[in-house]
Amino acid sequence: MSETTFKIQRFNPEKDKETYFQEFKLEIPKGATLLDCLNLIKWTQDGTLTFRMSCRSAICGSCSVRANGHAVLACKTQASSVAQNDQVTIKPLGNMEIIKDLAVDLTEFWKKVEAIKPWLMPDEKKETQTTERTQSVEEFLKIDKASTCIMCSSCYSDCCSMAVDKSFLGPTALAKAQRFVEDSRDKETISRIKELSEDAGIWDCTHCGECSQRCPTEAKPLDRIVSLRTVALNSGVTNNYGARHAKAFVKSIKSSGILNENTIPVASMGFFNIPGLLSLIPVGIRMFLKGKNPPLIHHPMQELDDVKRIFKKFEEK
Ligand code: FES
Structure with missing residues (x-):
């Protein structure tokens, strides 16, 4: 059986200024999860490697890491399924600060x-x-x-x-x-x-x-x-930008089959929301100067009847 290279991001706040990668070679045992491999590396190659785990049964939720750029639950992921060309890159989860190695601040x-x-x-x-x-x-x-x-x-x-x-x-x-x-x-x-x-x-x-x-x-x-x-x-909780945007979006598609980017921002902001509407002006000017402003009159959509039929079906349902 060939060895797999585990390229693991390391960081010890007590001595490192920046993160770096360290490579560990391991023969992935049959049926081993990614967490099994991290444990083997820790037990046999470098006891300082830090990561979280507890249940090893996909219950406690503590062992997530990023494998080849995507977050995975290490104890539920077969190591062989993420090894590409006998290599796998392991990093800590994103959107959070690193505490040490693969442990992040939650x-x-x-x-x-x-x-x-x-x-x-x-x-x-x-x-x-x-x-x-x-x-x-x-x-x-x-x-x-x-x-x-x-x-x-x-x-x-x-x-x-x-x-x-x-x-x-x-x-x-x-x-x-x-x-x-x-x-x-x-x-x-x-x-x-x-x-x-x-x-x-x-x-x-x-x-x-x-x-x-x-x-x-x-x-x-x-x-x-x-x-x-x-x-x-x-529930009628619609007096906010997001709900107005969703409704304006539907209204535009339903009535003309296209997204009317002239009316949607105004409807989303609220017709009586003067500060909000004024805040759109600089964006509109920038779009105009870059030639990105949508046409004032859109070409009619040919398949509008089809769009209306889809809405009708959906509403009947
Ligand atoms: S160790 Fe508990 S979910 Fe993975």
Whole structure:
């Protein structure tokens, strides 16, 4: 059996100014996970190699690292599946500061989870404390997938929105929020969804889908964010930029089959939001000077009837 080169990013804050890579060679034992290999390297080659782990069973969520650029749960990933040409590059998770080697600082991550109030707030007046708060199967299924999240922070690590806006709540906290927003036993649905609709909340996700790709469970944060947006729209929590943008987007496509980039920014900002509208002017001028402004009158779309038929089908459904 050939050896695989594990190129592992190292950093010891007590002696290193910058991160660097160190190579370790290892024959991957049959069936070994990435975590098994990290442990073998630590036990047989360099005891100072630092990483987090606990359960080794994809339950505790502590062993996530980046393998070849993508976050993975090390104990759930077959080492042979990530080794390319007998090489694998291991780095710490992204969007967080490195503490040592592959261990990152999760302080901000946990603060964001805490910010969504991850606990049930039932209506105490309706309930007697001597009975269980039961749910029907249908009610439970609404929160079933979110409840499988093991808080491994893989989605948070690879979230593209987080990379450009550190204030964004992020996929983990939002997936966790859906579990409470749609819990039939919680009475704070509207106040929760209002808070989540503010800046840095549900509408700041850019749908890159990386969170769901990286999620090792059924929690799939992008789907949970879409659920939260649906709750917001269905509950009338729409007096915010994100909801107005979504509605303007749909209106534009439905009426003309195209995205009218002249009207969407104005509708998204709000017709009576004077400071907001004024803030669009510099952007408009820059676009005009660069020749990027959309035409005032768009060409009519030929297949508009098809688009309308799709909307009709969707609305009937
Ligand atoms: S060690 Fe617990 S999830 Fe991997």
